[in-house]
Amino acid sequence: MKTDFLEIENGRKLARDEIPHLGFDEFRHQALDIVKDGGKVIHYFAYPEGGDMKLMAVLRTDRLLAAGCDAPEAYPSFTAECEPFHIFEREIAEQFGIRPEGHPWLKAVRYHANYRGKPDVFGNDYAEDIPGNYEYYAVESEEIHEVAVGPVHAGVIEPGHFRFNCIGERVLHLEIQLGYQHRAVENLLLNADARRLPIIAESIAGDTSVGNSLCYSQAVEALSSVAPDKGAQVIRTIALELERIANHVGDLGALSGDVAFLPPANYCGRMRGDFLNMSLLLCGNRFGKGLVRPGGVCFSLADEVRNILDERIKEIKPQVRHVAELLFSTPSVLSRFEDCGAVSLSDAEKLGLVGPAARACGMPYDARRCFPTEHYKRLDIPEYALPSGDVYARAKVRGDEVMQSINIIQSLINGPVETDCVNGKIPALEPSSFVVTVNEAWRGELSHCVLTDAEGGILRYKVKDPSFHNWNGLAMSLRDTGISDFPLNNKSFNLSYCGFDL
Amino acid sequence: MFNTLKNRFEQGYRTSAYPKEKIALWRRYRGLPQIHKDASAELAAECADLCPQNAIDPVRRLIDMGRCVFCGTCERISNGAFVSFTNDFEISVAEKEHLLTDGSLPSLADHSRQHFKKLFGRSLQLRQVSAAGCNACEADLNVLATPFFDLARFGINFVASPRHSDAIVVTGPVSRNMKTALLRTYKATPDPKVVIAVGSCALTGGPFRGSPEITEGLDTLLPVDLYIPGCPPHPLSNLHALLTFFK
Numbered sequence: 001m002k003t004d005f006l007e008i009e010n011g012r013k014l015a016r017d018e019i020p021h022l023g024f025d026e027f028r029h030q031a032l033d034i035v036k037d038g039g040k041v042i043h044y045f046a047y048p049e050g051g052d053m054k055l056m057a058v059l060r061t062d063r064l065l066a067a068g069c070d071a072p073e074a075y076p077s078f079t080a081e082c083e084p085f086h087i088f089e090r091e092i093a094e095q096f097g098i099r100p101e102g103h104p105w106l107k108a109v110r111y112h113a114n115y116r117g118k119p120d121v122f123g124n125d126y127a128e129d130i131p132g133n134y135e136y137y138a139v140e141s142e143e144i145h146e147v148a149v150g151p152v153h154a155g156v157i158e159p160g161h162f163r164f165n166c167i168g169e170r171v172l173h174l175e176i177q178l179g180y181q182h183r184a185v186e187n188l189l190l191n192a193d194a195r196r197l198p199i200i201a202e203s204i205a206g207d208t209s210v211g212n213s214l215c216y217s218q219a220v221e222a223l224s225s226v227a228p229d230k231g232a233q234v235i236r237t238i239a240l241e242l243e244r245i246a247n248h249v250g251d252l253g254a255l256s257g258d259v260a261f262l263p264p265a266n267y268c269g270r271m272r273g274d275f276l277n278m279s280l281l282l283c284g285n286r287f288g289k290g291l292v293r294p295g296g297v298c299f300s301l302a303d304e305v306r307n308i309l310d311e312r313i314k315e316i317k318p319q320v321r322h323v324a325e326l327l328f329s330t331p332s333v334l335s336r337f338e339d340c341g342a343v344s345l346s347d348a349e350k351l352g353l354v355g356p357a358a359r360a361c362g363m364p365y366d367a368r369r370c371f372p373t374e375h376y377k378r379l380d381i382p383e384y385a386l387p388s389g390d391v392y393a394r395a396k397v398r399g400d401e402v403m404q405s406i407n408i409i410q411s412l413i414n415g416p417v418e419t420d421c422v423n424g425k426i427p428a429l430e431p432s433s434f435v436v437t438v439n440e441a442w443r444g445e446l447s448h449c450v451l452t453d454a455e456g457g458i459l460r461y462k463v464k465d466p467s468f469h470n471w472n473g474l475a476m477s478l479r480d481t482g483i484s485d486f487p488l489n490n491k492s493f494n495l496s497y498c499g500f501d502l
Numbered sequence: 503m504f505n506t507l508k509n510r511f512e513q514g515y516r517t518s519a520y521p522k523e524k525i526a527l528w529r530r531y532r533g534l535p536q537i538h539k540d541a542s543a544e545l546a547a548e549c550a551d552l553c554p555q556n557a558i559d560p561v562r563r564l565i566d567m568g569r570c571v572f573c574g575t576c577e578r579i580s581n582g583a584f585v586s587f588t589n590d591f592e593i594s595v596a597e598k599e600h601l602l603t604d605g606s607l608p609s610l611a612d613h614s615r616q617h618f619k620k621l622f623g624r625s626l627q628l629r630q631v632s633a634a635g636c637n638a639c640e641a642d643l644n645v646l647a648t649p650f651f652d653l654a655r656f657g658i659n660f661v662a663s664p665r666h667s668d669a670i671v672v673t674g675p676v677s678r679n680m681k682t683a684l685l686r687t688y689k690a691t692p693d694p695k696v697v698i699a700v701g702s703c704a705l706t707g708g709p710f711r712g713s714p715e716i717t718e719g720l721d722t723l724l725p726v727d728l729y730i731p732g733c734p735p736h737p738l739s740n741l742h743a744l745l746t747f748f749k
Contacts, residue, residue, distance in 0.1 A: 111679055112715070129682045151683045154662035156630040156644045158637055159680055180680045181634045184715040192712060195554045199571055203709040206638025206734065263506055267513050269648035273737075276645075277528075284530035284587075287638045289733060290573045298578065299530065319512055326509050424575050425552075498636050 003030050005065035008058075010371040013222040014434045016451060019056075020067045027069035028078065031057050034065065035082050040352050040365075042438065043449050044088035046071050046096045047460035048116070053096060056460075058436050058449060064371065066436070071096075077103040084352035087468060093121040108134065110179035110501050115187070137175050139165040144172070147483065151180045158497035166483055174478040174486075176471050181501035189461040194426040201448075202289045204463060205499035210236075210243045210279075210288040211441030212463075215448035218373060218437040220294035223452060224427035230375075231419030232296035234412050237375035239279065239288045239297075241405040244442040246275035248356075248398040248405075249320065251494050255395050256327055258488045259336040264327045271323070274316055278309055295422040306413050313413075317406050324399045337392035341477035341489035344389060353473045354466045355444015356401065357493055359385045360393035367440035379408060391485075394492040431456040443467060443496065465499030516649045521745055525738060532572040532587035533736070535565045536605035541584035549576040549584050555702075555709075558585070559602070567593060568601040568705035568719075571733035594730045594743035598721060601705065601729060614747040615727065618696060622668050622748050626658045628698075629667035631687050634716060635674030635708075639701035639734040643671065646737055658744055664688075669696035673734075675703040675716035676723060688724055699726045700740065702733045709733070 004020045022030070035041060043058040053071035058064065077100035078085040089100040090109045097118030100106065106121065111134075113126045120126075124134075138146070145166055151159035159180040165173045185204055189197060201216035202209040214236060221227060228236070253268025276286035283291035283299045291297055301309075327333055343353070348361035358365060362385050369381040384400070386393040429452050436449040444466030453459040474493045478486060518525065527533065546560035553576055557569035565576075565585060576585040588605075595601055596613035632640050643660070646653040653659065661667050664687045676684055688697070699720045702708030707718035720726055730743045 129679070151680065152631060152687055156632070156640050156660055158632045158640065159634075159683065180677065180683070181674070182677055182679055182715055183634055183675065183710045184713045185710075188710060188713045193554075195552060196709070199554045199573060199709045203636040203638075203703075203733075206636030207641060209636075209638070263509060266649050267509065269645065270513070270516050270650055273645055273648055273650055280531055281528055282530075284528075284532045284574065285572070285733075286642065286736070287734070289571070289638075290532075298574070322509055322512060326505050329505065423578055424573075496637070498634070501634075 003034060003065070005030060005034065005059065005067040008064045008066050008436065010064060011218045011222050011373055011435065011437045013225070013430065016432045016434045019434055022067055022069045024069045024072055024075065027055065027057070027067060028075070030067070031059065032078060032082050034059050034061065035084055039065075041084045041088055042445065042447050043436065043462055043464055044085060044092070045449070045460070045462045046092045046098055047451060048096070049459065053098065055092070056449070062370070064436065064438070071098055074099040074101055076101050079103050083350040087472070097121055108179065110182040112179070112182055112184070134177060136163045136177070137165070137173060139172050143167050160497050164478070164483055164486075169482045169484065171478045171481055171483050171486070174475045176475055178471070178497055178500050181498040183502070185502040186461050186463060190458050197426065198293055198424070204502065205465060205496045206287050207247055208243065208441045208443065208446065208465070208496065208499060210239045210292060211439055211446045213288075213292040214240060214374070214439050215437045215446055217292050217294045219435050219448050219450045220426065220429065222435040222437070223429040223433050223450060224294070225430070226295045226427050228296040229419050231301070231417045233374040234417050235282070235297045235301050235419060236292055238301070238409050238412055239282060239291055240374070240439070240441070241409050242275055242279050242282075243288060245402050245405045246272050246279070247442045247494070248402045249275060251491060252324065252327060252395060252399055254491045255391070255488065256333065258491055259333055261327070261330060261333050264323050267319070267323045271316060271320060274312065278312060281305060281309060293422050293424045294426055296419060298421055298424055300419055300421055301413070301417040303416060306417060310410070310413050313406060313410060320402060320406065324402070328396065328399065334392065336488065337395055338390060340391040340485050341481050341492065342388060342390040343473055343477050345387075347476050348389065348473065351472045351476065352469045354469050355440070355442075356397045357394060357470050357473050358444065360397045361389040362387045365445075367438050367445050371438050373437070373439055375412065391488055391492045429456045429458070441466060444470065463502060465496050467495040467500045470495050471500060517652045517655070518650050520738065520741065527589040527591060527736070527738070529589055531589050531591070531736070532574050532577070534588045534590040534593045534605060534607065535567070535570065535603070536586050536588055537563050537565060538584055538586070539563055539604070541580060545580050545584045549580050552576070552579055564602045564604055566602050566706075567731040568598070568729065569702065569708075569711075570731065571702050571709060591736045591739045592742045592746075593732070593739055594728060594747070596728055596747070598726070598729060601731060610743065610746045618727070618748055621694060622696070624657055626669065626744070626748050627661045627667045628658065628669050628671050629664045629687065629691060630660055630671045630673070631684050633672055633674035633680040633684050633704070634677035635701060635703045639673035639703070642734045642737045643673070643700065643740060646741060651737055651741055653741070656745060656749070664690040665692065667691050669698055671698045671700055672704050672720050673700045675707045675710045675718070676720060678715050681717070681723070685723070696727045697724050698728045698730065700730045701735055702731065705729055705731060
């Protein structure tokens with residue numbers, strides 16, 4: 001297939017005028033072709049330049065592809081022809097008031113006024129509180145009842161609103177409305193003093209602090225031609241894997257708790273804490289905050305630290321394996337996990353699912369293997385996916401990734417790791433440049449895209465959390481599923497509210 | 503069954519003896535900051551200048567633990583000569599002005615309200631409201647239910663409804679979209695009630711200061727009784743605060 005989209009590299013700076021600037025029709029036509037042919041959307045966003053609006057798309061096949069165009073005020077929706085653009089078009093409409101005509105589901109994403117003071121595409125009055133005049137999808141019949149949950153939930157959880165349309169216990173449709181956590185992170189990254197940016201990036205989603213600070217730091221490194229040394233790359237890889245393990249282990253415990261099998265629930269809760277404490281061992285913070293900065297890391301992996309880490313992992317590894325074996329061999333657990341909340345491969349493709357949720361549907365994409373950064377270039381990440389798409393597959397993929405990540409860390413700490421720590425000062429960015437950074441965070445493909453202006457200031461900072469793709473996967477998993485299985489499915493995805501809401 | 507028992511045996515007994523026995527956290531953990539008054543004015547000014555959170559007052563030589571995210575920049579810049587972070591996690595305060603510190607904190611026990619101890623000392627039910635943070639504070643509140651901390655052994659629990667709670671525990675910088683839900687939760691909590699602000703965001707807006715979508719300090723909306731600093735606060739900071747303030 002011939003395309004004008006430019007092949008780009010993960011974390012490699014380009015001059016902005018190197019990126020093909022197509023006519024809108026050509027841009028639309030080619031982007032649709034790539035995605036209809038099996039490509040996926042990493043970014044599709046709008047940004048202002050001078051007085052004009054531009055569109056930028058970063059797509060992936062087995063390569064990364066980018067192109068842009070001038071943005072019309074309204075245009076025929078991509079989504080009407082090709083589903084993976086769905087949430088991106090809604091976001092563009094919300095942020096900049098650009099209307100995708102014929103979009104099948106044109107609703108607010110995070111509930112805020114657009115940045116250009118244009119008439120609101122959704123007809124919302126933002127003086128009213130969310131959900132304001134939000135129209136939930138409704139199924140009409142005498143037999144149907146709706147269940148509304150949130151934004152304040154029963155546990156210690158982030159806020160979001162879930163609207164179920166049910167017939168008896170059976171869920172016909174679940175609609176998820178988020179936006180309660182919206183802090184305008186992208187605008188803050190644009191306007192705040194440079195020294196604040198690493199702190200903001202780490203706080204986009206606290207459970208993905210390392211992932212986000214990695215995407216941010218790689219972007220700044222590319223834009224300022226600073227490179228981390230090999231030791232720093234190893235430490236960053238260890239930190240990202242520790243983040244993955246802690247979250248997966250915690251969720252396996254929570255899943256076990258949701259099917260009332262309490263031993264693994266308690267053991268995993270404790271072991272998750274032990275992995276968080278390994279991050280604290282590295283950098284003084286249980287979530288890895290303060291570790292990754294442009295140019296490298298702020299804390300060394302001195303032999304003393306390395307040896308303690310090695311001992312702790314040696315001690316906990318068999319415990320993790322045994323608890324996972326217990327979980328996945330207990331009939332009462334399997335009977336609840338199996339065939340529950342299955343998402344088909346074809347739906348997963350259309351929704352553009354990423355990460356473990358996609359690998360559980362038979363899509364083996366893993367950014368660590370396909371677009372490796374840091375030390376992953378030297379690691380052999382196996383191609384892995386399970387076919388069934390149900391709670392069992394989502395849990396099993398994560399359980400298997402835990403053991404894989406433990407092995408990765410062990411292989412990285414069996415010899416000295418030397419690095420020159422950075423002091424955290426932020427280098428100046430090169431003007432009129434573009435970079436996209438992609439990493440496999442624990443939920444899946446996490447990506448930042450940064451455009452600089454002619455003075456080296458940030459013109460657009462785009463953040464995409466994997467949850468941006470995956471929330472609709474959760475909604476699909478609930479179709480024709482008992483409403484009492486919602487907690488189980490929700491936990492099997494465990495998506496980010498704040499990462500989505502930005 | 504045998505497998506279940508084998509795992510139980512392997513896991514052992516894990517609950518901490520805190521507060522009866524002290525816990526020493528690893529030295530890289532950044533707890534209570536200590537200001538060294540003898541540092542030069544230039545060094546103090548440099549630290550204040552490079553602090554991402556504008557948390558340092560170089561003239562009065564104080565650090566604002568409400569704004570501070572404990573990133574350690576000042577300690578690194580001054581090589582510990584102006585600010586050093588101790589591994590003391592007992593850093594909560596009952597009055598907002600006490601967040602501004604040189605490293606000596608007033609005893610939380612002395613500043614806790616005596617009638618709260620009488621009312622809630624034996625049983626304290628908490629309702630958590632997550633309001634637009636990054637979910638790290640929530641995560642480190644959640645772990646208080648795990649076997650190591652085992653909050654329930656002190657008669658303290660997180661409950662599912664504000665109607666059943668004695669206190670609301672608020673995390674995050676209270677976004678515009680979350681404000682109404684928070685205020686309604688507060689209203690639904692029966693009197694007498696306590697408000698606890700957890701983490702830099704709830705204390706001052708934290709990393710999100712300056713965003714028009716958020717609130718710079720929960721105390722601008724509700725009367726706050728207890729402030730727990732950190733980004734996020736260590737679970738032991740949370741545990742210490744709850745035990746000292748209410749027990």
